[in-house]
Each structure stands twice: as structure tokens, then as C-alpha cells.
Amino acid sequence: MKLSRRGFLAFSGTVCGSLILGNDVEAKEGKYAVLIDLTKCDGCKDEPVPRCVKACRDYNKNRFPEPKKPIQPYWPRKTYEDWSDKREKIDTLTPYNWIFVQKANIEGNEINIPRRCMHCDNPPCVRECPFGALTKQAEGNSVISDKLCFGGAKCRDVCPWHIPQRQAGVGIYLQILPKYAGGGVMYKCDLCKDKIKKVEEPACVIACKERLGQQAVFTFGERKSIYELAYKKAKQEGLYIYGDKQNGGTSTLYLSKIPFEKIEKALKEKQERFQMPVNVENKIESKFNPIGKIVLSSGIISMIGAVIGALSSKKTKKEDETDEK
């Protein structure tokens, strides 16, 4: 008991310490960010596959799922998610295609939007994965571990853009209760995690540069300078920004001549699989965190109450005993 009491005191100290130190304990944002300048993207119109898409598929091909067949449905349902016969699909996100170029027509203007994971600063997918399969790396990218992922697709549900894609018939769930729990492994862009750890640029960024040189759509760099660059360009060229405020901030910034409200509307009208909502609140911050603070306070108040209660009841106990004597 003594040990656990001591342990708990140390723990309470940590909680109080965090309360005092607050937000400045460590930086929350990642090291890097990517700017995607839509004014420069023509969707590689003269090529069969956009360069960024091709580079991503080439670089990650060894990590694509190879499901065991036949694939069991998700009992008691009769469905399962299988993209293994649609590997060539490049016009949407799949477990085999982690970036795609979305087309939209806004008031006669054709625009091309490279779409992939935004890599949020406080990513709901990472915070909510019950298996700890998703992590946020120091570089700012969020990464799915295909070893830990159970394929419940909760990350896709909680993601404001529903980015992660599921492939059944692969992953750890096959070793546990394949019929009753789990559904495969989720896949999405991880910003070429191994490359950026070595301070190399992601494959899509390099490929775009190879085609367009100085006029490339993608700019990868230190987060601070990317943000500064985006704001500077937005001001100078009268462009709109997306990704700096959405979901509390991300490591992906889009620049566009057309307001994002209009892009949002166009994609909604087209009933696109992947939308671009402008107002995205980070629900971890807006819904959970205020209650989280109450939980911590209730713990501290209860501790104080317990100490006062115990000390006063000890006194009465002692008084009783002396009375008896």
C-alpha cells in the first residue's frame, strides 16, 4: 500500500506539474510541412499517370497489401473491403493509391487538387486508434503501423477527410479472431516516413520537381518556413490558404486562386468521395479536452477531500479511543 501511495503521489505531482507548465512543455507541431500550390498543378495532363501519383506508387509498392484469399466477410455482416483487384485505380484513394489528383470545375475553371493525408497537428486518427497503431512522428507525419493495425477503420471515421483506406485479408486480426473482430489493415500516405527521417524529400515532391522545376506544385521544407512562404505568397498573389486552420492546423497547406468555399461547394455537388470542408473543428480539442480538464480537476479536488476527511476522522477515532481509556 505504501508503495502505491508513494507512486500515486509522484503521479499526482506529474499531473500538477503538467498543469502548471501547460502548453509550453514541448512543441506540438511537427518539423516539416508541404505546400501544395494549386495554381501550378495541371494534373500532368500530357501524361498517363500524374507524376506525384506514379512516384508514390513506385516508392511504396513493396508495402502494398497482398491479401490471402478467399477473404472472409466481417461477420455478422456479409461485406468486406477488398481493393486488391482494383490496384490500377488512380483516380481515388485506395490501399494501393495513397495520393490522387482530384478534378473540379469551378465557374468554368478546371482545377486539379492532389489529395492525400493532411498530417494534422493533433490528428484524431492517432489519438483515437484503440490499438496504438497510429503514431504521430516528430517530423509531423502520422503513420499507420501495418503490424499493429486491426483494420477497424475507426481512423477513417474520425478523420475529417476520411483518408485512410482499408484492405481486408491482411494484418494481425487474421491471427486473433478473424471472423469476429478486425477487418484488415488501413493504408494512407505517411509522407515517405523513412525518407523524411533522413531529411530527404517525399517521393511525390521530387517527382513534381522533376517535371516542373522551379514551378513545382509541391514545396517540402521546415514547417516554419513553409508556413511563412504560404502566407507570403497568399498575400502577394492574392491566393487563399487551406490547411493552416482546418482541424486545428496541419502539415499540408494548399494555395488556390479560387476560394476554398467554392471548391468545397463544387466537390459537394459532385458528391465526391473525398470532400474539402472549410470549417473543420478539431473535435479532440473542442469536445474532449474541456472534459479532460474537469477529470484532472476532479481527481485533485477528490484527493484534497480525502486528505481532509481522513485527517478529521483520524482525530475523532483518537478522541474516541482516549475517551474509552
Add this chain to the structure above:
Amino acid sequence: MKNKIKRHPLIEIIEHWSIALSGIVLLFTGLGCLPLYKRYYITEIPGFGWTADFYNVTMVHYIASIVFVAGVIFHIFYHGLRKDFGLLPKKGDLSQSIKVIGSMIGIGKEPPSDKYLPEQRIAYVGIGLIILILTFTGIIKILKNLQWIVLSPTMESINTLIHTLTGFLFMLAFIVHVGTVLLFKSNWPLLKSMFTGWIEEEYVKHRHSIWYKKIKMH
């Protein structure tokens, strides 16, 4: 009227039920945090539609933990400082527990007990440990969601996994705890005393003879 003996002061009753009831909500919403309810049509049961949204489920989980965390911390500090250690295991509790459980299913005679049965003391440590781990890892989760602490990717994974897996142990412990109370008639007076605080003298004399002697000595 039969004589009754005070088994639980009001404060213990409040502790037990605040942890128990919030624990049930935490168990239900904890399971709901796994992507299971939609698949198993729970979300389609009238009144359970809210469980389809993970943000709702986690919010209710958070709200229930306000009560749970307060209850657990109060319990530790209040009884720790008062040195109420009657529920901590003693030497020989393991073998005595086997005898108690044996007698519940009609094998052998139950050994005399103090205020708590030996198997209760062992169960207390078991469930206590589970609750401590859940509370600790749960608070870490709150802190990292607040971004007041920034965990390394590996630590965040480990903490999450421990919380989820210990949650399953909690479910198991909960089933065993409720099961032994409800299934064995010999335990029913204990359930009643968890509501009223009082227990019949005859019951104490018969089942908790060591405690009974202590009371009579005073």
C-alpha cells in the same frame, strides 16, 4: 427485530457505487471505442444510435471518468491515510480462498473469516491493480490529447495498448465480481449491505466469526 451490525459507513457505500456505476458506463463506452458496435448492429438498437459516432462515445467515456477518477483517488488517499488496510491480503489468503470458494459450491466447510473473506482480499488487490493501471493510462491519454505532455510515438502506442488490454481484464474482473455476488446465495447478504451498510448479526456470527469476536470484545 433481528440485531444488525454496521458493515459499511456511508462513505464506503458512496465510493463503491460511484466507482461501480461509472465503471459500467466506462466499460460500455470503452467497448464502443473499439470499432465493434456498428459491425454488430448495436448502433441500430433504439436508444443506442449515439454510439455510431466515436466522438459521442468517447465524450461519454470522458464524462464517466470524472466520477471514476474522483472515486479511485478518494479511495486511495482516504483509506491509505486512515490505514484502513483490512482489505489487503494476508498470509495464507490464497489457500483459505480456495476453501471459501469450495464451500460456496458445496465442497467442505468455510473457514472462519474476519470482516472480509480471504477471496475478497485477493479479488480486491486484483481489481484494484486493474483499476490503477486503467486510471493511470487513462489520465496519460487525457494529458496527451490536451497536448500537455507529448509522448514519443512508441510510448503513445504502448500506453494506448495497455489501456485497451487492461480494459478487457476489467471486463473479466467485473463479470467475476458481479457473478460471484449474484450466483451464490451465501453472498446475497453482502450485496444488501452494500446498499444499506448494515448486515445481520446472525450472518456475521456464522460467516465472519473472527470479526464478530472482535466486535464483542469492544
